[in-house]
Amino acid sequence: MRRTQRKTLIGVTAAAALATASWLPATAATPMADSGSPHLAPTFTDDFDGPAGSGVDGSKWTLETGDNVNNHERQYYTNGTNNAALDGNGNLVITAKKENPAGYNCWYGPCEYTSARLNTAQTFTTTHGHIEARMKVPRGQGMWPAFWMLGNDIGSVGWPQCGEIDIMENVGFEPNTVHGTIHGPGYSGAGGIGAGYTLQGGAFPDDFHTFAVDWAPNEIKWSVDGNVYQTRGPGDVGGNQWVFEHPFDLILNLAVGGYWPGDPDGGTQFPQQLVVDYVHVTGGS
Secondary structure (H helix, E strand, O other): OOOOOOOOOOOOOOHHHHHHOOOOOOOOOOOOOOOOOOOOOOOEEEOOOOOOOOOOOOOOOEEOOEOOOOOOOOEEEOOOOOOEEEOOOOOEEEEEEOOOOOOOEEOOEEOOEEEOEEEOOOOOOEOOEEEEEEEEOOOOOOEEEEEEEEEOOHHHHOOOOOOEEEEEEOOOOOOOEEEEEEEEOOEOHHHOEEEEEEOOOOOHHHOOEEEEEEEEOOEEEEEEOOEEEEEEOHHHOOOOOOOOOOOEEEEEEEEEOOOOOOOOOOOOOOOEEEEEEEEEEEOOO
16 A cells, blocks of 8 residues: 555553553543453444434544544544435435634644544454445545545554554545555555555445455455455564454545645545445454
């Protein structure tokens, strides 16, 4: 991957991690689960049914708040329904806006954008399984939507020791390509191990597509619309530790700017939306 730094966790529960972790952004927010949390049920379904304008199901998702200095992202993640709401047609819409209505401050000064980031760290984790989302990604330079997973022991062991599985990432300057990646000790950040999938005809922002991993002991397979495009296992991590045999939680977010996608430019139109039809997890343990 072409990143020089990694997406960072916005909140943790361990006081020691808050004091020492270099990956924390300028603003810590919603506490995340750590290794002391119970292992939760391995089946998850959210079809985002509900009235237009309503918020996500709080028994399934937690909205994080804050900015992200380590990747030099430009957005401030908000709670409530300003940036994450149901559309009444069975979709969750995560909206990135060029605004700062509440006077939020980011690492670079007054924030220029708002967006949303959701996680299941306090409500759902799984070890292995089929993890799938059907989504339509936004369009434009500086957009960075992602569907990914973090090991829920991050509060005690830190990142990248906890492990990270990126099921889908897209950067706006590559509308035809999405990326799947794993990060762990010795293969994190720009050294993450993964591959891209390029759409033949059309671009990902044009329509919905299904992004999934099939995660089994010592094996992770990535697919787009049912087409498997890479498989990774312990033999792919260069003799480093394979850290993908414990509970992980889910994350959905839409970042604006950062080292990898670059910042929005004059051609980027706002608002931009990541539209999520569903998130399903089956077969975990």
